[in-house]
Amino acid sequence: MHVLLPDGKQLEFDHAPTALEVAQAIGPRLAQDTLAASVDGQLTDLMTPLSDGATVALITKKNPGDAAPVFRHTLAHVMSQAVGELYERKGYPKGSVKRGVGPAIDNGWYQDFDLPEPLREEDFPEIEQIMRDIISRNLEMQRRQVSKAQALEQFAADPYKVELISEFPEDEIITFYQQGDYIDLCRGPHFPTTGRLPGAFKLMSTSGAYWRGSDNNPILQRVYGVAFATQKELDEYLHTLEEAKRRDHRKLGKELELFTIDPLVGKGLPMWLPNGTVLREELTNFMKEQQFRRNYSPVVTPNIGHLDLYRTSGHYQNYADSNFSPITVDDEEYMLKPMNCPHHMRIYASKPRSYRDLPLRLAEFGTVYRYEQSGELNGLTRVRGFTQDDAHIFCRPDQLKSEFLDVLDLTVLVLKTFGMNEVRFRVGTRDPNNAKYVGEDAYWEMAEGQIIEAVTEVGLPYSVEPGDAAFYGPKLDFVVKDVLGREWQLGTIQVDPNLPERFDLTYTGEDGQDHRPIVIHRAPFGSIERFTGILIEHYAGDFPLWLAPRQIMIIPIADRHNDYAETLRGELHALGLRAEVDDSSNRMQAKIRDAELHKIPVMLIVGDKEQESHEVSLRERTEEGTKERKGVKFDDLKNELLVRYRTRMP
RNA sequence: GCCGAUGUAGCUCAGGGGUAGAGCAACUGAUUCGUAAUCAGUAGGUCGUCGGUUCAAAUCCGACCCUCGGCUCCA
Numbered sequence: 001m002h003v004l005l006p007d008g009k010q011l012e013f014d015h016a017p018t019a020l021e022v023a024q025a026i027g028p029r030l031a032q033d034t035l036a037a038s039v040d041g042q043l044t045d046l047m048t049p050l051s052d053g054a055t056v057a058l059i060t061k062k063n064p065g066d067a068a069p070v071f072r073h074t075l076a077h078v079m080s081q082a083v084g085e086l087y088e089r090k091g092y093p094k095g096s097v098k099r100g101v102g103p104a105i106d107n108g109w110y111q112d113f114d115l116p117e118p119l120r121e122e123d124f125p126e127i128e129q130i131m132r133d134i135i136s137r138n139l140e141m142q143r144r145q146v147s148k149a150q151a152l153e154q155f156a157a158d159p160y161k162v163e164l165i166s167e168f169p170e171d172e173i174i175t176f177y178q179q180g181d182y183i184d185l186c187r188g189p190h191f192p193t194t195g196r197l198p199g200a201f202k203l204m205s206t207s208g209a210y211w212r213g214s215d216n217n218p219i220l221q222r223v224y225g226v227a228f229a230t231q232k233e234l235d236e237y238l239h240t241l242e243e244a245k246r247r248d249h250r251k252l253g254k255e256l257e258l259f260t261i262d263p264l265v266g267k268g269l270p271m272w273l274p275n276g277t278v279l280r281e282e283l284t285n286f287m288k289e290q291q292f293r294r295n296y297s298p299v300v301t302p303n304i305g306h307l308d309l310y311r312t313s314g315h316y317q318n319y320a321d322s323n324f325s326p327i328t329v330d331d332e333e334y335m336l337k338p339m340n341c342p343h344h345m346r347i348y349a350s351k352p353r354s355y356r357d358l359p360l361r362l363a364e365f366g367t368v369y370r371y372e373q374s375g376e377l378n379g380l381t382r383v384r385g386f387t388q389d390d391a392h393i394f395c396r397p398d399q400l401k402s403e404f405l406d407v408l409d410l411t412v413l414v415l416k417t418f419g420m421n422e423v424r425f426r427v428g429t430r431d432p433n434n435a436k437y438v439g440e441d442a443y444w445e446m447a448e449g450q451i452i453e454a455v456t457e458v459g460l461p462y463s464v465e466p467g468d469a470a471f472y473g474p475k476l477d478f479v480v481k482d483v484l485g486r487e488w489q490l491g492t493i494q495v496d497p498n499l500p501e502r503f504d505l506t507y508t509g510e511d512g513q514d515h516r517p518i519v520i521h522r523a524p525f526g527s528i529e530r531f532t533g534i535l536i537e538h539y540a541g542d543f544p545l546w547l548a549p550r551q552i553m554i555i556p557i558a559d560r561h562n563d564y565a566e567t568l569r570g571e572l573h574a575l576g577l578r579a580e581v582d583d584s585s586n587r588m589q590a591k592i593r594d595a596e597l598h599k600i601p602v603m604l605i606v607g608d609k610e611q612e613s614h615e616v617s618l619r620e621r622t623e624e625g626t627k628e629r630k631g632v633k634f635d636d637l638k639n640e641l642l643v644r645y646r647t648r649m650p
Numbered sequence: 651g652c653c654g655a656u657g658u659a660g661c662u663c664a665g666g667g668g669u670a671g672a673g674c675a676a677c678u679g680a681u682u683c684g685u686a687a688u689c690a691g692u693a694g695g696u697c698g699u700c701g702g703u704u705c706a707a708a709u710c711c712g713a714c715c716c717u718c719g720g721c722u723c724c725a
């Protein structure tokens with residue numbers, strides 16, 4: 001038996017060694033400082049026997065962050081043990097705490113419990129204290145392997161573990177880990193001792209979670225924790241959470257008076273306030289301009305449709321759970337529209353189409369209504385009524401790729417315009433083993449191939465995710481990462497031969513025969529509500545000039561400058577710029593503070609000097625901070641602002 | 651929908667069985683000031699809703715609603 005070290009050195013053993021034994025063979029000091037190992041690139045612990053010829057890189061106290069998933073996992077066990085001890089302190093007999101799963105996740109871990117009485121967040125400090133105590137006991141994490149029968153006996157008192165073990169194959173060797181008197185079924189890996197665990201952890205929250213993720217199962221109590229190799233990283237993470245709170249679009253939406261959600265109107269039904277509407281209209285104008293250039297044809301369709309329309313499209317049957325219930329009028333049934341496509345299909349069908357008419361690009365800012373579960377509703381990002389920047393491109397198979405390329409081009413322009421630089425494209429293809437996908441193999445191969453060709457041609461980074469396609473065709477989603485590293489799914493492009501089929505859409509080809517068009521569904525913003533929510537957080541409310549609902553605040557230093565300020569406001573307004581005068585009796589400093597708090601990007605300060613020479617003093621909020629320019633000719637500034645606005649520069 | 655937490659003035663929050671509090675915002679008056687808070691005064695609340703306990707409920711109990719954190723779902 002031998003193992004390889006990263007420097008190419010080879011170590012011989014007369015048995016399958018663990019990574020700890022490898023470390024000991026190199027030196028006892030190293031063995032003490034080793035936390036985990038990377039074996040053939042896979043994170044492993046020190047207690048697991050290695051296979052012959054494996055390459056072993058030891059992770060030591062020098063860079064403990066490399067072993068983060070391992071110590072997070074071990075901390076889940078330590079917390080699990082601590083919770084057991086807490087309930088003993090509360091007077092419950094040993095074994096009354098039952099456990100679900102407890103994996104490491106991004107930034108930390110969670111552990112599910114079935115508890116005799118719910119855990120409260122007030123209990124966190126005590127649990128953390130017990131955890132620190134367990135760490136200071138420096139318990140050894142022992143790895144044990146038993147047969148399935150022995151495991152069933154070992155965990156007989158814990159129904160959740162029994163359920164998991166029962167599903168293993170009969171001959172499976174079952175691994176569990178033990179520290180002190182705490183034993184848990186677990187695949188590992190773990191730190192060798194609790195004493196080597198970092199102290200930079202914190203219990204964050206508790207919530208309910210269904211056993212094995214199914215709402216038919218009992219609900220367990222899940223406790224979340226975060227952990228890092230160093231206190232500094234933990235502090236940074238907590239700071240990021242604070243930053244996320246500061247950027248929260250629900251908070252900023254209220255402060256900047258962008259939108260409101262009123263229970264009397266209905267939950268999940270946001271109303272756009274004047275400031276928010278200005279922002280929304282800037283977004284839709286941008287998209288309208290682009291669609292005009294790309295020869296889209298705008299259409300408008302009603303907010304409800306006959307139930308037969310959705311029976312034909314399949315939306316009524318396939319998405320019954322998330323539609324609003326039908327409305328009966330004069331013995332006919334109607335439904336709030338959950339998608340715009342069925343209406344657009346009927347517009348296509350409203351007259352005979354020739355191959356010369358294609359591609360036909362029907363675009364609509366269409367408002368749709370979907371019944372989202374109440375617990376899902378969230379500000380603007382998850383709502384029951386929203387508007388899509390929707391379009392359906394009806395094309396011939398030979399036009400598919402060029403149309404797809406044009407949609408991709410538009411998408412990339414959108415991302416660039418809003419400074420969303422970290423973006424990921426996800427090509428959802430069919431899972432060949434899943435029967436839900438309709439249509440012929442030849443079609444799928446053609447459509448999937450064309451999408452991947454188009455994405456490659458544009459030179460975008462993409463991943464292919466089998467099984468992620470819609471049941472009728474492949475799709476392309478774009479996912480952006482924000483400044484805080486959170487991912488948001490924006491728009492989507494889907495290729496669909498199914499709806500033209502269901503609606504029996506045809507065009508007359510060159511050959512005089514009827515042919516079936518293909519439809520591309522696309523929505524670069526996706527939902528305008530959701531996109532706006534993401535934009536608010538992306539800019540932290542500091543919108544670029546063209547998007548800022550309140551662009552310019554003119555600040556007269558004293559009342560005698562109000563008339564001059566009002567003249568300037570009128571001139572700016574005549575150019576289409578959004579300018580206001582703060583003619584309150586506040587001091588200039590207070591007016592500036594007020595404009596700052598409202599995140600108004602441009603402040604024009606005018607006093608005696610400016611009034612005499614038809615100038616302004618400029619104070620701007622920029623990404624780099626406050627920028628001041630004094631003695632600026634107003635006529636020059638007017639032009640500058642107008643150009644910036646029209647060209648959508650920051 | 652499920653689990654848990656929360657709900658006091660427009661906003662941020664204090665109070666906790668016996669007359670409802672502060673700061674900011676609003677309004678009125680004074681002040682006219684050079685790059686993030688001028689001073690004084692006035693007004694503002696069915697303490698989420700409904701019910702119960704009590705001589706007395708914003709406070710204790712119950713149900714419901716909204717919101718928040720998760721779970722599940724997302725054409």
